[in-house]
Amino acid sequence: MNVTVIGTGYVGLIAACCLANSGHQITGVEKNLTKLTMLQQRQSPIYEEGLVEILTKVIDNGSIKFTDDLALAISTTDLVIIAVGTPSLSDDRVDLSQIFAVAETITALATRPLTVVMKSTVPPGTGKMLIDRYFSQCSQEISYVSNPEFLREGRAVWDWYNTDRIIIGTHNQKAANQLNELYADLAAPKVHMDVTSAEMVKYASNAFLATKISFINEIANLCEYVGADIDAVAPAVGMDNRIGKQFLNAGLGYGGSCFPKDTKGLRFIASYYGYPFSVLKAVMEVNSAQKIRGMRKLLTALDNNLYNKRIALLGLSFKPGTDDTRESPGLDIAEMLISEGALVQACDPLALASAKTLLHSEQITFHEAPYQAVAGCQAIILATEWPEFTHLDWQKIKNSMQAPYVLLDGRNAIPKESIKNLGFHYLSFGRQTD
Ligand code: UGA
Numbered sequence: 001m002n003v004t005v006i007g008t009g010y011v012g013l014i015a016a017c018c019l020a021n022s023g024h025q026i027t028g029v030e031k032n033l034t035k036l037t038m039l040q041q042r043q044s045p046i047y048e049e050g051l052v053e054i055l056t057k058v059i060d061n062g063s064i065k066f067t068d069d070l071a072l073a074i075s076t077t078d079l080v081i082i083a084v085g086t087p088s089l090s091d092d093r094v095d096l097s098q099i100f101a102v103a104e105t106i107t108a109l110a111t112r113p114l115t116v117v118m119k120s121t122v123p124p125g126t127g128k129m130l131i132d133r134y135f136s137q138c139s140q141e142i143s144y145v146s147n148p149e150f151l152r153e154g155r156a157v158w159d160w161y162n163t164d165r166i167i168i169g170t171h172n173q174k175a176a177n178q179l180n181e182l183y184a185d186l187a188a189p190k191v192h193m194d195v196t197s198a199e200m201v202k203y204a205s206n207a208f209l210a211t212k213i214s215f216i217n218e219i220a221n222l223c224e225y226v227g228a229d230i231d232a233v234a235p236a237v238g239m240d241n242r243i244g245k246q247f248l249n250a251g252l253g254y255g256g257s258c259f260p261k262d263t264k265g266l267r268f269i270a271s272y273y274g275y276p277f278s279v280l281k282a283v284m285e286v287n288s289a290q291k292i293r294g295m296r297k298l299l300t301a302l303d304n305n306l307y308n309k310r311i312a313l314l315g316l317s318f319k320p321g322t323d324d325t326r327e328s329p330g331l332d333i334a335e336m337l338i339s340e341g342a343l344v345q346a347c348d349p350l351a352l353a354s355a356k357t358l359l360h361s362e363q364i365t366f367h368e369a370p371y372q373a374v375a376g377c378q379a380i381i382l383a384t385e386w387p388e389f390t391h392l393d394w395q396k397i398k399n400s401m402q403a404p405y406v407l408l409d410g411r412n413a414i415p416k417e418s419i420k421n422l423g424f425h426y427l428s429f430g431r432q433t434d
Contacts, residue, residue: 004081005080005081006073006081006082009085013048014157020054021063024182028066040066048154084120086261088264088265093268107138110138121258121262121265125196127146143170147198160186166179166183203266203269206259210287217290230431231416231431234249251290252329253286255319255326255329298408301425311343311345312345312377313346315382318384331355334364347370349388374400380408412428419433
């Protein structure tokens with residue numbers, strides 16, 4: 001099929017490259033000229049495992065091209081995928097301005113019948129609004145499909161090929177058939193429903209995963225009071241198939257460009273209808289409190305005073321495997337440390353460049369190597385469980401630190417055995433370490 005993908009951020013670029021790799025003819029539309037030039041030169045503007053290899057392959061075999069000319073792209077296409085950004089506004093509403101601009105342009109420029117597929121995360125009700133406001137006014141017939149994605153950053157290419165389900169939200173049979181054809185090579189079940197339900201599936205999935213994380217964080221906190229061990233509790237709870245093992249890792253809480261934004265967005269929609277959605281509110285509160293709980297642990301271990309104390313911060317990306325620092329717990333911790341007067345020595349395998357643009361203080365220095373970052377520090381905070389950090393030589397680390405050798409494992413990720421008996425003041429979430 002001839003497909004135009006509008007927007008080459010995380011979602012759009014993965015979709016464009018993987019669809020081209022499946023034999024479709026793809027035009028990727030990108031209005032940012034720096035990004036466009038990079039893509040045309042086979043460079044990916046984002047880090048994603050396996051992506052550059054596919055990008056190079058599909059450019060070389062001619063199944064993808066990139067342009068900033070949307071009018072030209074849609075004049076030769078059957079299907080248009082929208083994958084532009086939908087960030088949060090300051091009042092938690094979802095900013096749909098890029099979606100509206102694209103919908104308006106498609107409506108004005110369409111010269112043939114089109115199927116418009118929404119891959120950007122948009123609040124339930126958006127599709128109906130777009131149809132009413134724009135697509136129903138077009139001189140050409142436009143069919144609309146909500147087709148949310150469930151890709152995780154850092155695993156997005158793998159997730160594309162191994163997705164659990166493909167959601168196809170439309171009552172238009174012709175459009176549904178086109179989507180079946182688009183994804184013909186993927187084995188996942190194709191689940192058909194109406195537009196608004198498909199939009200809700202995306203929000204409900206992310207909100208539920210965020211709920212799992214906040215729930216296990218509360219259980220971990222309670223483990224500390226009653227003397228239980230989350231390392232024993234969480235896996236055993238997850239062995240119940242109805243609950244499942246994933247997303248039960250306690251620690252500093254969730255970050256990233258999706259869970260914080262989508263939980264806020266869903267809460268806003270609920271409040272718009274006057275519905276309190278108490279569970280979601282609690283999930284968000286617990287997530288914020290978890291970072292403060294980590295900071296309290298550190299403060300207590302350092303006599304409630306961080307002023308002029310050297311602290312190593314390992315991890316600035318919101319999770320391992322990505323250079324993305326959006327809503328990263330590591331960045332929040334860095335800001336809290338700076339405001340307490342600490343001298344922060346930060347390290348991350350991929351996110352240093354991005355963090356440097358966000359953290360401006362003479363109190364912070366950035367380091368490539370973890371052994372360099374910990375030198376002379378009284379405490380270390382592990383904020384992101386990069387394998388580069390979880391399997392360090394802890395004796396060597398301790399030798400270059402200063403007393404009292406505090407180690408706050410914000411991800412419960414350091415093997416307990418490797419720090420036992422080394423003389424660290426080890427802190428974590430809900431774990432028994434004695
Ligand atoms: C998430 C969803 O997992 C994807 O399915 C979805 O497509 C994506 O959002 C999106 O809406 O685009 P992502 O934000 O890339 O993907 O990252 P996750 O792997 O889900 O992790 C999110 C955050 O939760 C990270 O900060 C991670 O450290 C934290 N987390 C995850 C925990 O604190 N504990 C866990 O057990 C699991």
